[in-house]
Every structure is written in structure tokens, then in C-alpha cells.
Amino acid sequence: MNPVLIAALVLGGVGLVCAVLLVVASKFMAVPVDERFPKIRECLPGANCGGCGYAGCDGYANALVDGSEESISKCTAGGAAVAEALAKVTGKVAEAVEPKVAYVHCLGTCDKTEKKAAYNGTKTCKASKILFGGEGACTFGCLGYGDCAAVCPQQAINVINGVAHVNGARCIACGQCVTVCPQKIVSLIPADAAVKVTCSSKDKGPVVMKACKAGCIGCGLCQRNCPAEAIKVEGFLATIDYDKCIGCGKCKEVCPRKCIL
Amino acid sequence: MSDGAKLLLIAFSMIFTENYVLVQFIAICPFLGVSKNFDSCIGMSGAVIFVMTLASAVTWVIYHFLLDPFGLTYLQTIVFILVIAALVQFVEIVLKKYIKPLYKALGIYLPLITTNCAVLAVTILNIDESYNFIEACVEGATAGVGFGLALILFCGVRKALERAKPPKCFEGLPITLVAAALTSMTFMGFTGIADNLFH
Numbered sequence: 486m487n488p489v490l491i492a493a494l495v496l497g498g499v500g501l502v503c504a505v506l507l508v509v510a511s512k513f514m515a516v517p518v519d520e521r522f523p524k525i526r527e528c529l530p531g532a533n534c535g536g537c538g539y540a541g542c543d544g545y546a547n548a549l550v551d552g553s554e555e556s557i558s559k560c561t562a563g564g565a566a567v568a569e570a571l572a573k574v575t576g577k578v579a580e581a582v583e584p585k586v587a588y589v590h591c592l593g594t595c596d597k598t599e600k601k602a603a604y605n606g607t608k609t610c611k612a613s614k615i616l617f618g619g620e621g622a623c624t625f626g627c628l629g630y631g632d633c634a635a636v637c638p639q640q641a642i643n644v645i646n647g648v649a650h651v652n653g654a655r656c657i658a659c660g661q662c663v664t665v666c667p668q669k670i671v672s673l674i675p676a677d678a679a680v681k682v683t684c685s686s687k688d689k690g691p692v693v694m695k696a697c698k699a700g701c702i703g704c705g706l707c708q709r710n711c712p713a714e715a716i717k718v719e720g721f722l723a724t725i726d727y728d729k730c731i732g733c734g735k736c737k738e739v740c741p742r743k744c745i746l
Numbered sequence: 747m748s749d750g751a752k753l754l755l756i757a758f759s760m761i762f763t764e765n766y767v768l769v770q771f772i773a774i775c776p777f778l779g780v781s782k783n784f785d786s787c788i789g790m791s792g793a794v795i796f797v798m799t800l801a802s803a804v805t806w807v808i809y810h811f812l813l814d815p816f817g818l819t820y821l822q823t824i825v826f827i828l829v830i831a832a833l834v835q836f837v838e839i840v841l842k843k844y845i846k847p848l849y850k851a852l853g854i855y856l857p858l859i860t861t862n863c864a865v866l867a868v869t870i871l872n873i874d875e876s877y878n879f880i881e882a883c884v885e886g887a888t889a890g891v892g893f894g895l896a897l898i899l900f901c902g903v904r905k906a907l908e909r910a911k912p913p914k915c916f917e918g919l920p921i922t923l924v925a926a927a928l929t930s931m932t933f934m935g936f937t938g939i940a941d942n943l944f945h
Contacts, residue, residue: 492818499808501827503832510836514843607909 497650519550523576526571530558534638536659549575558582559675562657584676585658587642587651589633591670592683592744593626594646598697609635614667622696625668625686633662633671679732680725684744686718701744707736755944756877763940767896768863768933773864777893777924781900782917786836788858791894793855795887798868800837801830802886805869806879826869834860864893906940 503705505702526546528648533541537559539548548554549571557571558580568579606612610632618624629647640662641655651662662671670685682701684724690702703721715729716736723736723745736745766772780790805826813819822832839854849856859865868889872882903925912921 488817491816492821495816495818496821496825496828499812500828503828507832507835507839510839514839516842557779 502592508714522550523604524570524574525549528563528567528574530563530567532638532657532659534562534657534659536657556580561585561659585660586656586675586676587633587660587671588654588674588678588681589649589651589671590682590685591622591625591626591627591648591668592698592699593623593698594648596646597699598623598626598647613669619668623686623688623693623700623719625670626684626697626700627670628668632665632667636661636665642652647702675727678725678727678730679734680730680737680745682723682725682744683746684742687722689721695723699744700742702742704741706739706741707745710735710739749880751944753830754879755940756881756885757888757891758943759940760885761892761895762933762936763938765773765827765892765896765933765936766867766889767893768930769937770867771930772867773862776858776862777897777900778919779928780855780896781904784898784901787829787894787897787901789889790855790858791897793859793889794893796832796860797856797859798865798886798890798893799883801826801833801865801869802882803879804833805829806872806877806882809873822870822873823866827864830865830869831860835909843945864889896929896933898929901924903929 489565496634511725526542529542529546531542533543535541537545539545539559542693545554545559549557553599555577557563557575557577558568560567560571561582564584565571565579565582566709569575572579599622600620601622602617602620604613606616608630610619610630611629613619613628619626621626621628627648629644629649631642631644631649633649634642634644638659638661639655639657641652641657642649643652644650649671650663651671658676660673661675668685672696674681684693684697684699684701686700688696688700689703692719693700693702701722703718703723705718707716707723708718712733712735713729715731716723717726717728718724725736760766764770767774767777776790776794780786808825808829809819813822813825817850832855838849841856868886872885875885877885904922907921907925910921916924
């Protein structure tokens with residue numbers, strides 16, 4: 486027989502056997518994929534940010550399909566629009582999704598606070614924190630090495646003048662910066678928050694006075710003047726309860742340290 | 747040399763002296779691509795060991811019972827590629843159905859292996875060295891182990907690189923390539939050991 490023919494036959498034969506094998510295998514060993522999965526997955530934005538608490542959008546979609554996840558409003562990146570789309574597909578009722586953004590509760594920029602030591606180690610917040618709570622005079626404030634900026638999937642965080650700033654327009658509220666910050670000074674606040682506390686120091690007034698020009702001294706003026714009782718000063722630090730806040734801005738006016746913005 | 751010693755020699759040379767990645771410079775793309783994080787290193791090495799062993803076995807059978815008798819040995823490259831691609835697909839289907847945990851652990855790395863040149867290299871080398879069936883399988887598995895070793899070692903190097911501060915123009919891939927070269931030079935130290943160890 487013609488050697489070219491043999492070669493073609495053998496190669497074609499091997500190919501055919503492989504093809505038949507694959508077809509048979511995919512028929513007989515097909516794993517049924519729940520038909521709702523692609524529909525649900527399509528609704529999700531695909532940013533894989535992990536804001537819902539699952540490993541990526543596929544994880545969340547899977548959990549919704551197999552019923553281990555009840556809530557359809559877990560997607561912080563997509564917000565209300567995604568929850569609505571999911572409601573259509575799953576037939577569940579969407580709970581109200583309040584758009585949130587991450588906020589760094591510190592304004593201790595390089596010109597407002599002092600350094601107590603020169604730090605020459607690894608340039609991450611985590612490492613800097615291990616050594617005597619960071620190099621700054623205030624041990625509660627932003628360390629400024631941008632661990633949050635590094636973990637942000639949207640590049641929404643910039644470290645400006647020693648303090649991390651979140652660009653609210655880009656933030657999808659996935660909460661990764663909240664988890665990674667060793668100082669725990671980043672939190673998710675309502676995107677339309679009228680007021681926010683810009684300090685995280687729980688030191689007593691005089692100590693804060695010495696360490697930072699922008700720190701909360703825990704005087705309690707805001708708490709006394711708030712008509713809605715939304716502000717509490719605990720451990721020499723004001724915190725706002727956004728469920729109660731009516732956005733009147735009284736606290737902003739009375740704060741002697743201008744640390745409520 | 748006894749059979750056992752020969753197998754040991756194959757294993758030793760595949761892992762150390764003839765390491766695919768660091769000595770023969772095969773499969774550099776997954777080596778650079780996957781070595782960023784430890785978990786994916788483990789996943790990738792597991793998948794490579796698995797597929798290399800299977801591919802060695804299957805291609806050995808095909809070569810000796812199909813290509814050789816028909817005098818078609820010149821077709822080995824294309825046939826092997828075909829078989830490896832089909833095999834990986836098949837294994838993926840089977841794993842997905844019957845061994846879900848393994849399928850999840852190997853994840854995306856399984857289909858990626860189709861393009862890993864080390865798999866083709868190991869099958870062709872098996873034929874060139876005229877190994878028997880057992881030897882071919884051992885070579886396949888240990889070549890995979892060698893690949894995994896190189897990957898995991900280099901993952902550690904890259905972790906250290908993240909903390910280092912190279913000159914601006916070297917940041918990223920350039921310094922990684924330099925580090926890979928230095929890592930590969932350490933493996934040159936094994937050259938010549940294998941022959942004297944097992945003879």
C-alpha cells in the first residue's frame with residue numbers, strides 16, 4: 486500500500502479513536518449542570534472581588550444554585566441593580582441594598598502628625614505595625630504603606646501624604662481593604678453618608694493633642710449636640726451609627742478638632 | 747545494572763541532574779507563570795505529575811504497537827500531541843465525574859497542561875532512550891516531580907524577590923528571569939553525581 490495512505494490512515498485513525506472516545510466519555514460521564522447556574526452567573530458583574538464572602542462570582546452563583554445561600558443581595562460590587570436581576574432569575578425578593586464605600590478613618594497626614602522613630606524595614610503596614618505599633622506618634626492611625634491599596638481589585642485606593650484615601654467613585658465595597666488593614670481603621674460606610682469621623686485614636690485627649698493635629702480627643706461635644714443620638718463617644722473616640730444618623734451636620738459644626746467631616 | 751538501580755537512576759536524574767525546567771530549560775512558560783503563589787504551584791505540579799505519567803504510558807503503547815510496526819515512527823510528534831491533548835480532555839471528564847475533590851484541586855491547571863511542552867518532551871525522550879514500559883512510566887512521574895520541585899523552590903525565591911528592591915529597570919519579569927537563571931545554576935551542581943552514585 487502507498488506509504489502516504491498508511492500514514493494518513495493511521496493518523497486519521499488515531500484522531501478518530503480519540504474523538505469517539507471523547508464524545509462517548511462526555512455523553513456517558515456528563516455531570517449535569519444546574520440550568521439556573523449560567524443564568525445566575527450572567528447577572529453577576531464578574532469582578533471576582535470576594536465582597537459577597539465567596540471565592541469569586543462563580544462561588545456565589547454556585548451557593549445560590551445549591552441553596553446554601555439565601556440572600557441575593559450579597560453582591561456589593563453590583564449593588565441594587567444586580568440584586569434586582571437576581572430577583573428576576575431566582576424568584577426571590579431583593580432586600581434593599583444600601584450602596585457603600587470604604588472609608589479610611591484617619592487624617593493624620595505627614596504634616597499633621599509626627600514620627601516617633603525612623604522605620605527602615607519591609608515596606609508594608611503589617612510589618613511596620615509589628616515593630617512597636619508603627620513609626621507614627623499615634624499608634625492608631627494610618628501607617629501609610631498601602632497594604633489596602635495593594636489588595637484593592639479596583640485600584641481605588643491611593644496613599645497620599647502618608648494616609649490612604651479611597652476613591653469613592655471606583656470603590657465597589659468588596660471589603661478587602663477592611664480585612665487587610667492591620668490598624669482596623671478602614672470601614673464600609675453608606676455611600677451617601679453626610680458625616681464621618683476622620684480619626685481612629687482611642688488615646689486620651691492630651692495624648693492625641695501631642696501626637697496629631699487632626700485627632701479626636703473624645704470631648705463629647707458631638708454626642709451632646711446630636712439631635713438623633715446617633716453619635717457615641719466611647720474610649721475617647723466618636724463613632725457614628727448610620728442607622729440613626731439624619732445627616733443634619735450638627736456634629737460637624739461643633740467639633741473643635743474638625744475631625745468630623 | 748539491576749532493574750531497580752536503573753529505575754532509581756532515572757528518578758534521580760529526572761529530579762536533579764536532568765531536571766526539565768532548571769537544566770534542560772523545557773516548560774519555562776508554566777514555570778514563570780504559575781510560580782507566583784504556593785497553592786497554584788502545588789496544584790500545577792500535581793496535575794503535571796498525573797498527566798506525564800499517564801501520557802508516558804499511553805504514548806509508549808501507541809509507539810510500540812502502532813507506529814513502529816507500520817514504520818511510521820516519523821509521525822511520532824504529531825501523534826503524540828494528538829494523544830496528549832485528547833488524553834487531558836478525557837482525564838478531565840473522568841475526574842469531573844468520579845473524583846470531584848481531585849478535579850477541584852487541579853482545577854484550571856489540568857487543561858493548561860495540554861500546552862505544557864514538558865509533557866511532549868517526556869514522551870519523546872522515552873522513545874529516544876528506548877525505555878521499556880515501566881521505565882517510561884517512572885520517567886514520566888519523576889520528570890513531573892522534578893518540575894514540581896523546581897516550581898516550589900522558585901516560588902520561595904519569588905517570595906523573597908517581592909521583598910527585595912531591585913533597580914527600577916529590573917523590576918518585574920527581568921529580575922525574575924535573572925533569579926531563574928541563578929536558581930538553574932544551583933542545579934548544575936548535581937551534574938555528574940548520578941552516574942557515580944548508581945554505578
